[in-house]
Amino acid sequence: QSYQLSAINAFLKGDMLPEAKAELAKLEVSKGFGLEIPLEFVYTRIDLADQHVGQAMKRLQSLDPTTLSKPQQIEYKQLHAQAVAAQGLLIEAIQEWTEIDRLANADPNTIRDNHRQLWRSLSSHNLSKIKHVHQDDDIVSGWIALALVTKSSPPTQLWQSINNWKLRFPNHPATQHIVPTLVQNVNQTPPLQHIALLLPPSNSQYSKFAEAVKQGFLAAVETTPQNRPNVTLHHVDDMNVLDVYQKLVNDGVDFVVGPLLKDTLTILAESQPHLPVPTLGLNRLETLNRTGNLYQFGLSPEDEAKAVAKRAWADGYQSAFVLIPEGNWGDRVLTAFQTEWERQGGQITTQHVYDSDFGSSIPKALRRQSVKEANMVFMVASSKVARQIRNFLTAIIGDRLPIYSTSHVYSGTPHPEYDNQIEGIMFVDMPWVLAPDEKAAQLQANLFEFFSSEMEKYKRLYALGIDAYTLVPELQQLSQRQWAGQTGHLVIDNQGIIYRDQLHWARFVNGEPQLIEVNQVYTQE
Structure with a gap:
């Protein structure tokens, strides 16, 4: 044994x-x-x-x-x-x-x-x-200082930054194993010369999404003070993606980021078992077949649904009433939540899939006997729809059940005059939205200066672009398998899929999101 x-x-x-x-x-x-x-x-x-x-x-x-x-x-x-x-x-x-x-x-x-x-x-x-x-403890201070150095220093300056750290902490334990590995990675990783960014055409229905990702990516590039790679933009769709990709390979591109759309990425992934250059797809495919040299990273709603299941269970709830929009997207969210919820031992007492005409169907669903057996609600809806659903919930079952949701319930910008209608709802979101660090705050200020209206609508896609650029040198050497990103704590699995983990939590208080600490248990008042 x-x-x-x-x-x-x-x-x-x-x-x-x-x-x-x-x-x-x-x-x-x-x-x-x-x-x-x-x-x-x-x-x-x-x-x-x-x-x-x-x-x-x-x-x-x-x-x-x-x-x-x-x-x-x-x-x-x-x-x-x-x-x-x-x-x-x-x-x-x-x-x-x-x-x-x-x-x-x-x-x-x-x-x-x-x-x-x-x-x-x-x-x-x-x-x-x-x-x-x-x-006061130099050992603790040294570990923190070294981590800050590696996170804040561009690759071209990392070697000098580590040397400066060694002067401050000459006998620190990190000099035994960690610092030599960091120096070796710096010496072995050649600087990237050419990164190709593959995004949907400017005349497509996804052009606004693509523009937000592009501007976030380029904003991150601007934070590299020396030896910036040459970034070229290429518009791709299902028809031309293979030709564009092959030409980039022939021209000697070092790294490819994209495509953004799932169908286009699928075509590229299925074109060959092993891609000739490292490629970071900006979406997550549902196939389990691994394509060599392909990494997948996107704002998957499944990550948030699993986070809701884990959080609600940790808060002490076991029975869920689930409200999900109809369609493939809603089905994916439901499956992810249900799998994680039931794995922990929870049960779904009632699930209701609503359509655009939810004004009559949701009240009927709320009057089912099984709803009374639930002790929490998982609601997936936009902020506008959530306000209407919340009115039904309050009118029929009152405020006895805590409501959990994904980031879709929050636009990303405070609007207390509207969001006071979803008071008390807890939701999961990325650090970029709920708790931006100094680097993120500066990037947001720079982007908002030029793209104020777009930043309000597509704020999270800018963060996707920023993290995509940040991941490129990390994936080039893969010296570690997890990173602190703007979109969340990023973890890569053995299939090359990058998940968002340890997301932030907030609760609407007076119509504005109020951050909830990770170890703060939430119970309905």
Whole structure:
């Protein structure tokens, strides 16, 4: 049994969650069994992978670290540090990882793995909240300073920035394993000369979307002070995408970003099993077949639906009443929510698919007996539609049920004179909209100066363009598999699909979104 648990633990450490769960399902073991790896450690890793941070903390708190062996104490602290970091308490997490160094007693492999784990967590978090926090501990300060240096320095200046950091922190633990890796990546990654951006034609119905992505992308390029790549724009559709792509390959392009539309991207993905140059598609395909050298990144509503399921479950709700618009898009959102909701143990008591004539159908749905069995509502709607649906909800079932929604319920710009009609609704959205850091705020100010009306309508697509450019050098070297982006915490899987994770949450208060902290549990008043 210890051997099986070790194998499961190895799967989890390698981000192979489905394999770990499959093996765990075969295993029958009691918690009291004397095991090399406590069963609670395995379940805690699964909780953390599933973003059930509160449950992970409860499991760890049920253990007495003083009864564990030294290797188990180290693993306990590693798991505790990950859980604390997932709650946004990065300084406390760094202190915990630092303590592991002392426990490891100079074992080089343990210390190396510990530093890598610490660095992965730091690299993937938004550091704006701790940027100005004064720390007397030079080790903690050094880790934070190094992370800020790597996030803020353009590739051409990173080597010098790291050297400056080494002068400030000459004996810092990061100089053992992390800094050499950073320097090696800088030296091995050739600067990009030519990036091609593939977007829909300017005369298509998607031209406004394409323009927002383009301007966001170019705004991010402008933040590169030296050795900026040459970015060329190419209009593609289903008819010409293969010819345009092949010509770019023949001309020696270094990296391709796009296409934006799913059908056009599908044509490119299915044209050959392995694309000749790295390509970042700005959408996510539903096929499971992996096309080599193709990465997929888009503002997928499925990511938000899963986030709603996780958040509502963490808040203590188990029975959902779901309101979804008709059509393929709504079906995808429903499937994503239902899969994650039921995986956690939740149930959908009633689901209603509404059309444009929802004025009569929704009141009927609300009067079903099964609605009374729900203890939360998942509503997917635009802000305009949400206001009308909210009136039905209030009139028929009152305000007893908390309402969760996706980013579509918020236009991206405060309009309290309208949004006071959806008071109290909780929704998930990207950092760019709810909590922009200093870099994002400056980019938004620059873009708003020239594209004020477009920024109000297509704000999130500008962020997609910015993150797309930011991802290009990261995908070129793939030294890590997660990043803090403007659209969310970005994680890449083994299929080259980039998911948005750890999104921000807000609640409408006086008609304006009020940020909710990640570890703040919401209960209906």
